[in-house]
Amino acid sequence: MKEKVTYAVVDIETTGGNAATGDRMIQFGCALIEEGKIVQQYAIDINPLVSIPKQIEHLTGISNQTVANAPYFEDVAPMIYNLLEGCIFVAHNIQFDYKFLSEELVRCGLPPLNSIGMDTVELAQILLPTEPSFRLNDLATRFGFLHDNPHQADSDAYVTAELFLLLKQKLKKLPLVTVEKLVELAEHCTMQTNLFFKETLSDMLTMRQLLSDDLLVKEGLAIRKKTVTYEQRTHRETEHYPVGIEAKEQLFQKKLTTRKLQIQMMDxxxxxxxxxxxxxxxxxxxxxxxxxxxxxxxxxxxxxxxEPVIISTYTTLLQKQLLEKDSIQLNTILPFAVQAAILKSKHHYIHLAKFQEVLKDPIEHQMDAILKMRTLTWLTETVTGDLDELNLTNYLQPFWNKIRHRGWMDNAQEDLFYEQDFYLHAQEKVKQASIIITNHAFLCHDLQREEPVLPNVQKIIIDEAHHLADVATTASSEVFSYYRNQQLMKLIGKRADDKSFLSRLSALAEKSNSIQLTQINMIEMSVVAFEEELAAFFDKLISYCRSELPERQQMSDQLDVQFSKTENWTLDLKKKTKILLALMEDIVFLGYEITRQALIHREQFTHRERHLIDDFFELIGTVESQKGIFQKIFRESEQNEVTWFSFKQKSPKNSFVIKRSRIDSSEFLRTKLAEQTTSILYTGATLELNGDFSYFEKQLGEKKLRKMVIPSPYDYQKQARLWIPKELKPLKQLTKKQYAEMIVEHLETVIQHSNENMMVLFNANETLQDVFSLLQQHPAFTGRELLAQGLSGSRDRILKRFFHSTGGILLGADSFWEGVDLPGKSLRIIVVTRLPFESPDRPFTKAKYKWLESQQLSPFKMDTLPKATVRLKQGLGRLVRSEKDKGVMIVLDDRLIKTNYGQQMLASLPHDLVKEVVAKEELQRNLSLFLEED
Structure with a gap:
C-alpha cells in the first residue's frame, strides 16, 4: 500500500525580502493536501515588532493595527515547525518562502527546515506553457479560483493549493512519452520539484492509458495532430450578401447587434x-x-x-486577434465557413527536427531545462507551432534561436518531421484560405523581396493604415552594429571553443574529406583579425563622432550624429573601413565554400550534422548581409536617405549602431503597392484631420482616394472632458528638473480628490523615468500602484496589472498612446505631459525636415503638426471605449490654447468634446463631480 503523502502549501507575508537584515513575518498561511484534496487550512497574523512599510500595507492590506494584538513569531514558531514536519513543502516561488521561514525558525532556536520542496511557479511555467503571466493573482483569475484576499497568506496558500492540484491533473493527462522526458529533465528543477514528475510517472506506469486520438508520437516526440480545412465552395455560392436591414438582422439573429454605422461600413x-x-x-x-x-x-x-483578400494590420498581436477572435466570431454569424490564415516568416515557427536534437544536448543551466520541458508540454497542445503562442518576454534566449525554423538548404523531404512540419502546414493553410492575415512589417519587407512570399492578390485591406508609412520606412532601415557583429564572430568562433561552429565543423572535417581543415583555419584567422579591426574601427569612430557634436550635446547619455561623407574622415578610418570589408569578404567566401563542399557530400552526415551545416550556412548569410549594409553605409546618401551613428555614453562601443534609412516612403508605397494592386481599402480610426485626408494620401503615395468618414457613436459632450490647467508655466522656461517636478505637482492635484486609475503619457523616456523616480519618493503617492514603461515589466503585463488596479498610475510613452483598450473604470483619467511633437534633434527627423524643405514644403505644416495631431487624437481614443465610459484628458502644455497650431489640434478633436481651461481648485472639484455623474 502506497504511503500517504501530505503536502503543506505555504505562503507568508513579510515586512520585506530579507530576514537577515531585520525584515519579519506578518502572516503565515498553510493549506494541507492529502490524496488529491485540500483537507485543512491554517492561518495566523504575526506581530513583527517592527513597523510595516506603507507599500507592504498597500499590497497586503495588513497594517500595524491589524497585527498589534497578534502573537510574536517566537510564540508560534514551534507550532509551525511541527505542522510542516514530515510534509512536502509547496509554495509559489518557493525559494523566498522556504528560505525566509527557515531563517526565522533558526532565529527562534529551532532547527532549519529540511522538508522536500516543490515550486508551483516552475511547475506552472512547464505545464501551462502558453500563459502570459505566472503571477498567482493572474493564474487565479485565469482558472476561476476564488481569491478574496490576494497577497494575504491564507488566501494565497489556498489558491496555490488549488493551482498545485490543477497542475497535478494536467500532468497526468500528458502522454507517457512526454512525461518520461519531463522526468529526465526535471532533475534540474528547483529543490525537489522533480519528485512531482517522478510520482506522477510512477502512477501512470501502474495505470497505463491509451494515447489520445488527437496526438501522435514521432521519433519520441508527442505532437498534436493537425489538418488543413478546405472550404465548401458550392455551399457558399447559394448565399448572397444580405442587402438591407431586415436581411442583416436575419443573418445576425442574436449573435451581433444591429448598428447603423457598422452596417453603413459593411455596405x-x-x-x-x-x-x-x-x-x-x-x-x-x-x-x-x-x-x-x-x-x-x-x-x-x-x-x-x-481569389483571396489580404488583410494587413499593425502588429502581430492584432494579427492574432483577427485570426483567433474576429474570424471565429465571423464564422458564428455566417451560414457558411470562411477560412482565414496567418502568414508569418518561418522564424516564428518551431523546427521539430532541431528541437529533437537540442533535447539531446547536455543541460547547461536550469533555465535551459525549464524551456525544454515547457516546449515538450506545448507540443501536445499546439496545432500551429507558432512560438508567439508561448507569450515569450525574451526571444533572445539561445534556446529559442536553436529551435527556430530557418528552412532547408536543399531537400526538405529529408527532414524526419517533414509531414508534421509547422511552417509547411502554415503555408498549406494559406493556400486554402479566403482571407490571408499579415502585418505591415511583413507586407513592406515582402514588397522589397525579389521573390515575394505573399501571393499576387489584387484585393488588400490595410487596417490601422496610419502606421503603414512609418512601418515602410522602418522596413527600409539597415543597421550595422558593433555588438551584432561581435556576436556573429563569437558564434563562428575559434576551433578551441567546443561550442563554436568552427570547433564542430572541425570535428566533421576529421570525419569526412568533404570539409577541409585548411579552410577552417583560414576562416578562423579572418575572424580573429576582424574582431580586432572592428574594435579599433569603432574606437576611432566614437572619437570622430564626439568631435562632430557641439559641446552641449556631448554631455547627453544618448549621442546621435548624422553621417554625410567620408571625405572628412582621417586616413586611418578610411583604411580600416576597407580592411573590414576585405575581411568580411574572406569570411563569407570561405564560409560558403565550406557549406558548398559539405552539401555535395551531404549523405555522409547524420541529421544532427546536417542541421549544423544548415545553421552555419544561415549564419554566413547574415554576415554577408552585414557586409552589404556596411558597404552601402559609406557611400554618399541619396536625397531620400539618411545615415546616422548612435551610441550611449555609458557603453559607447557595445551600444554603437550605424543606421541607414529611407526618409520618405511615399514613392516606394506608390510604385510597389498602390500601382500594383487593383483594389485597396485603407481603414483606421485616425486618418483625416478636420475632414482632410491630404496628409494621409501624401504619406502613402496615393493621389486621389475615394473617401468616407464614419462618425463616432459616442456622445463626447456627456462622456468626456479635455482640461488645460490655468496655472501652467511655459515649458521653455522650465529646466529638465523643474519640468518633472511640475508634472508631479499636477498629478498630486489630480489624486487628492480621486482614486481613479490614471495614465500619464510622455514623449520622452528620460522624462518618464525622472517622474517615476519622483513619484516613488513622494509621500502623497505612497500606497498607489506605480507602473512605468520599461521599468515595470512588459507592456502586456503592465496593462494587465493596471487593469486590475484601483488608483493605479501608469506612465507610458510610444505605444501607450494607442492600441490600449482599458474600458470602463479601468481608465478614466489621461494626463498628456507635453504635446506629442517629434524631437527635432534626432538625426532622422533632421534629415526628413531637410528633405521636405528641398521640396519647398514646410516640415512643420506637412509633417510635424499633422503627426502630433493624429497622436493626440489617438491618446483621447484611449479614454472612451463604450457608450457607458466617462473620462477626462488633462493636457499640461499651454501651447494647446496659446498658439495657432494648438487651436488647429483642438479643432481636430471631436466637436462636441468640452474643452476648458480650469483653475487648480476647479479641476479638483469638477473631476469628482463629472466622473461620479450617472
Whole structure:
C-alpha cells in the first residue's frame, strides 16, 4: 500500500525580502493536501515588532493595527515547525518562502527546515506553457479560483493549493512519452520539484492509458495532430450578401447587434470590392463602430481561396486577434465557413527536427531545462507551432534561436518531421484560405523581396493604415552594429571553443574529406583579425563622432550624429573601413565554400550534422548581409536617405549602431503597392484631420482616394472632458528638473480628490523615468500602484496589472498612446505631459525636415503638426471605449490654447468634446463631480 503523502502549501507575508537584515513575518498561511484534496487550512497574523512599510500595507492590506494584538513569531514558531514536519513543502516561488521561514525558525532556536520542496511557479511555467503571466493573482483569475484576499497568506496558500492540484491533473493527462522526458529533465528543477514528475510517472506506469486520438508520437516526440480545412465552395455560392436591414438582422439573429454605422461600413466595403472600382478607398471608422466585422462580413461574400483578400494590420498581436477572435466570431454569424490564415516568416515557427536534437544536448543551466520541458508540454497542445503562442518576454534566449525554423538548404523531404512540419502546414493553410492575415512589417519587407512570399492578390485591406508609412520606412532601415557583429564572430568562433561552429565543423572535417581543415583555419584567422579591426574601427569612430557634436550635446547619455561623407574622415578610418570589408569578404567566401563542399557530400552526415551545416550556412548569410549594409553605409546618401551613428555614453562601443534609412516612403508605397494592386481599402480610426485626408494620401503615395468618414457613436459632450490647467508655466522656461517636478505637482492635484486609475503619457523616456523616480519618493503617492514603461515589466503585463488596479498610475510613452483598450473604470483619467511633437534633434527627423524643405514644403505644416495631431487624437481614443465610459484628458502644455497650431489640434478633436481651461481648485472639484455623474 502506497504511503500517504501530505503536502503543506505555504505562503507568508513579510515586512520585506530579507530576514537577515531585520525584515519579519506578518502572516503565515498553510493549506494541507492529502490524496488529491485540500483537507485543512491554517492561518495566523504575526506581530513583527517592527513597523510595516506603507507599500507592504498597500499590497497586503495588513497594517500595524491589524497585527498589534497578534502573537510574536517566537510564540508560534514551534507550532509551525511541527505542522510542516514530515510534509512536502509547496509554495509559489518557493525559494523566498522556504528560505525566509527557515531563517526565522533558526532565529527562534529551532532547527532549519529540511522538508522536500516543490515550486508551483516552475511547475506552472512547464505545464501551462502558453500563459502570459505566472503571477498567482493572474493564474487565479485565469482558472476561476476564488481569491478574496490576494497577497494575504491564507488566501494565497489556498489558491496555490488549488493551482498545485490543477497542475497535478494536467500532468497526468500528458502522454507517457512526454512525461518520461519531463522526468529526465526535471532533475534540474528547483529543490525537489522533480519528485512531482517522478510520482506522477510512477502512477501512470501502474495505470497505463491509451494515447489520445488527437496526438501522435514521432521519433519520441508527442505532437498534436493537425489538418488543413478546405472550404465548401458550392455551399457558399447559394448565399448572397444580405442587402438591407431586415436581411442583416436575419443573418445576425442574436449573435451581433444591429448598428447603423457598422452596417453603413459593411455596405460600402461590399460595394467597393464587388464593383472592382479603379480608385483606392479610405474609410475612417471611429472607435466603437465595430470596424473589424464591418469589413470582415462583406469580405466573406467576395473572398475565395482562388481569389483571396489580404488583410494587413499593425502588429502581430492584432494579427492574432483577427485570426483567433474576429474570424471565429465571423464564422458564428455566417451560414457558411470562411477560412482565414496567418502568414508569418518561418522564424516564428518551431523546427521539430532541431528541437529533437537540442533535447539531446547536455543541460547547461536550469533555465535551459525549464524551456525544454515547457516546449515538450506545448507540443501536445499546439496545432500551429507558432512560438508567439508561448507569450515569450525574451526571444533572445539561445534556446529559442536553436529551435527556430530557418528552412532547408536543399531537400526538405529529408527532414524526419517533414509531414508534421509547422511552417509547411502554415503555408498549406494559406493556400486554402479566403482571407490571408499579415502585418505591415511583413507586407513592406515582402514588397522589397525579389521573390515575394505573399501571393499576387489584387484585393488588400490595410487596417490601422496610419502606421503603414512609418512601418515602410522602418522596413527600409539597415543597421550595422558593433555588438551584432561581435556576436556573429563569437558564434563562428575559434576551433578551441567546443561550442563554436568552427570547433564542430572541425570535428566533421576529421570525419569526412568533404570539409577541409585548411579552410577552417583560414576562416578562423579572418575572424580573429576582424574582431580586432572592428574594435579599433569603432574606437576611432566614437572619437570622430564626439568631435562632430557641439559641446552641449556631448554631455547627453544618448549621442546621435548624422553621417554625410567620408571625405572628412582621417586616413586611418578610411583604411580600416576597407580592411573590414576585405575581411568580411574572406569570411563569407570561405564560409560558403565550406557549406558548398559539405552539401555535395551531404549523405555522409547524420541529421544532427546536417542541421549544423544548415545553421552555419544561415549564419554566413547574415554576415554577408552585414557586409552589404556596411558597404552601402559609406557611400554618399541619396536625397531620400539618411545615415546616422548612435551610441550611449555609458557603453559607447557595445551600444554603437550605424543606421541607414529611407526618409520618405511615399514613392516606394506608390510604385510597389498602390500601382500594383487593383483594389485597396485603407481603414483606421485616425486618418483625416478636420475632414482632410491630404496628409494621409501624401504619406502613402496615393493621389486621389475615394473617401468616407464614419462618425463616432459616442456622445463626447456627456462622456468626456479635455482640461488645460490655468496655472501652467511655459515649458521653455522650465529646466529638465523643474519640468518633472511640475508634472508631479499636477498629478498630486489630480489624486487628492480621486482614486481613479490614471495614465500619464510622455514623449520622452528620460522624462518618464525622472517622474517615476519622483513619484516613488513622494509621500502623497505612497500606497498607489506605480507602473512605468520599461521599468515595470512588459507592456502586456503592465496593462494587465493596471487593469486590475484601483488608483493605479501608469506612465507610458510610444505605444501607450494607442492600441490600449482599458474600458470602463479601468481608465478614466489621461494626463498628456507635453504635446506629442517629434524631437527635432534626432538625426532622422533632421534629415526628413531637410528633405521636405528641398521640396519647398514646410516640415512643420506637412509633417510635424499633422503627426502630433493624429497622436493626440489617438491618446483621447484611449479614454472612451463604450457608450457607458466617462473620462477626462488633462493636457499640461499651454501651447494647446496659446498658439495657432494648438487651436488647429483642438479643432481636430471631436466637436462636441468640452474643452476648458480650469483653475487648480476647479479641476479638483469638477473631476469628482463629472466622473461620479450617472
Amino acid at each position: 460600402e466595403v461590399y460595394r467597393y470590392f464587388s464593383e472592382k472600382d479603379s480608385e483606392h478607398f479610405v474609410i475612417e471608422a471611429a472607435t466603437g463602430i465595430g470596424k473589424t466585422l464591418g469589413y470582415l462580413i462583406p469580405l466573406a461574400y467576395v473572398a475565395t481561396p482562388q
